[in-house]
Amino acid sequence: MIHTILFLILTVLSVFALAVLLIMTVYCAIIVRMKKISPKHLIRLKKTMIFFVVTMILNAALITLSQLTVSTPRIVDENGNTPKNSIAELRELELNGRKQWISLRGWDKNAPVLLFLAGGPGGTQMAAVRHELAELEKHFVVVNWDQPGSGKSYYAEKTKSITSQTYIQDGYALTEYLKERFSQEKIYLMGESWGSALGIFLAHKYPDSYHALIGTGQMIDFVETERMDYAKAMEIAQSKGDTALIERLIANGEPPYYGDDVTWKSAVYLNYLSAYMANNPEIRNPGYNTFRDIGSSEYGLLDKINFFRGIVNTFNHVYQQLYTIDMRTDYTKLDVPVYFFLGRYDVNAPTVLVEEYMQVLDAPDKKIVWFEHSGHSPWINEQEKFVKEVLSCFLENKVEE
Known part of the structure; x- marks a missing residue:
């Protein structure tokens, strides 16, 4: 299924890029005939269009290739060997x-x-x-x-x-x-x-x-968790004199939140609490290695x-x-x-x-x-x-x- 979707994405982007190239070529021809652009500038414009199209196709191909080559590493023991029944x-x-x-x-x-x-x-x-x-x-x-x-x-x-x-x-x-x-x-x-x-x-x-x-x-x-998290973040911010955070919490109001910005409002206190835990010397290996x-x-x-x-x-x-x-x-x-x-x-x-x-x-x-x-x-x-x-x-x- 994912392979089919990626193939369709690549196809659509390629067709779109070629369509853009065709339209721009026709446009340039019309401009030249109207003598509003010099042949030298036309060549430069065509090169730019070609670069744009090739870049789009290569990006689509790269995304498709990356999706088709995903894997999870094999199991290996301390000697680098893969257990027979793994x-x-x-x-x-x-x-x-x-x-x-x-x-x-x-x-x-x-x-x-x-x-x-x-x-x-x-x-x-x-x-x-x-x-x-x-x-x-x-x-x-x-x-x-x-x-x-x-x-x-x-x-x-x-x-x-x-x-x-x-x-x-x-x-x-x-x-x-x-x-x-x-x-x-x-x-x-x-x-x-x-x-x-x-x-x-x-x-x-x-x-x-x-x-x-x-x-x-x-x-x-x-609901109770969100309210307690909000209150805890406010307590920490007040103890540290973190005026900016306090103002953001007050502006958002106490949870629960509804609508299209739940993530962003919740993130104000959740990220603050995560940072608070990450800085706690009693907590070992405190955070996610997101980049890894x-x-x-x-x-x-x-x-x-x-x-x-x-x-x-x-x-x-x-x-x-x-x-x-x-x-x-x-x-x-x-x-x-x-x-x-x-x-x-x-x-x-x-x-x-x-x-x-x-x-x-x-x-x-x-x-x-x-x-x-x-x-x-x-x-x-x-x-x-x-x-x-x-x-x-x-x-x-x-x-x-």
Whole structure:
């Protein structure tokens, strides 16, 4: 599907460029006949037009080539050899009629399957997870999914048509594909930020498909989270005398926000809080390596553009649909074990809300695992401990099913 789209883009741009060249050639001929331009200037104009056309065609070809040559690196051991039964694939699937991309990586394709649900909505962490959690690939087939409206799956559905149900439906379809392909009755779920909420939605609706769920940077009540984030940013800004930030927060008003500028208004306090966490000396390895991630081989040039379009456009459309959700009242019973991996210094997704959720949650097993040197992303901040705790919750202490 993506190859067809890119071929059409290249064809359309080529036809457009040639049409421009033809029109300009005719225009120049008319101008010359009217004696309004000298032959010398005409030659210069023609060269400019040719350069313009060739540049357009080359750019289109470069974009197409970059999209056709995407890949995920092979699995290698310490000696640079690829384990015989390993898997490293970048694959396009059709889920409920929507074309979407996943990566599948593991040292042993017979290992348990772990589906990672990225944050957002609209975010892609396909490359980030490969870089940060490579150790998990020794124990699981780690699957990363670019959800509709994000990264490589940006065109899976029109942005205005995406709802939370879109993600639930396609997440389940992907789960069924993975179960069938790897001959497993159930898989493991891990969700980060928005993905932690999606994980709860899936585990709640389809408990028989999942062994257990880990939520990190756990989202509980979307409206309350935004209000608390806004208040925290205001508190920090006031303590630092950051007048400019205070004025911007006041001008935007207290969330929740609606309309076409949700992303930009939310970014005022979310980016401020992210910077605050990044400067906290107690938090290790504090931030995303965005340039490394976006430069990774999984993304072609078009994907790199959509990396940011998803964060802006998809987030703006979908996030305001989530304001009515509160896990403490809507998802109090889950029929799968649930583990919350929380950063002690997370000021993005307030951990107090997770603690309140734990008080009302009925699940076969539940636990909060604290990361004392982490903010919103323990899987990045404390990778070694994160992997160890994943293995402890998922493999070493299996709950009887």
